[in-house]
Amino acid sequence: MADNPNIDPNASAAQGGEGGQEPDYKALYEQLKAESRKWEDRSKQNKAKADKLDELMAGNESIEERIAALEAENKAMKDAEARQKMIAEVASETGLPADRVAVLAGADKETLLEQAKELAAYIDSIKPKGAPNAPEAGLFPRGAQSNKSAAQQFCDAIDMMLGH
Secondary structure (H helix, E strand, O other), rough: OOOOOOOOHHHHHHHHHOOOOOHHHHHHHHHHHHHHHHHEEEEEEEEHHHHHHHHHHHHHHHHHHHHHHHHHHHHHHHHHHHHHHHHHHHHHOOOHHHHHHHHOOOOOHHHHHHHHHHHHHHHHHHHHHHHHHHHOOOOOOOOOOHOOOHHHHHHHHHHHHOOO
16 A cells, blocks of 8 residues: 555545544545556566566577587587598508498597508408409400400310319
8 A cells, every 4th residue: 555656545544533534445445456456457467478488488498409409410410521531531541441441440530540550451461372362353364365255265264273
């Protein structure tokens, strides 16, 4: 009651005390009731606005989470691309196939290069001595025999392999 400057119960009581009239309680009640309804309406409006704000804030959190997820995905793709480039460089330096270099666990180029060199040395150490290189394996001799039929060339190659 003291918050509302329009309603002053002391003034009504003072008038009633001097003039012998009692204050109009019904009018005071109606004024307070009207004031109460006004503030109740404002409260409901503010509640609706607060609820809408809460919804918008919740939407912002999901957008922020989505942005963070996209940034993480972008970083992972860039890291994978950088690793593939590094694998290709190491493969060309060591002569190993890129798919063999890719299984190595090196995180940086120096470590990966060192591991690839060790793998290449191991492969060379277990390779049988005198084994033909892969590009030459399975090729038939050519040259002067080129005028022979394919069947005759095949027979000659078998004879050469058997040592006849």
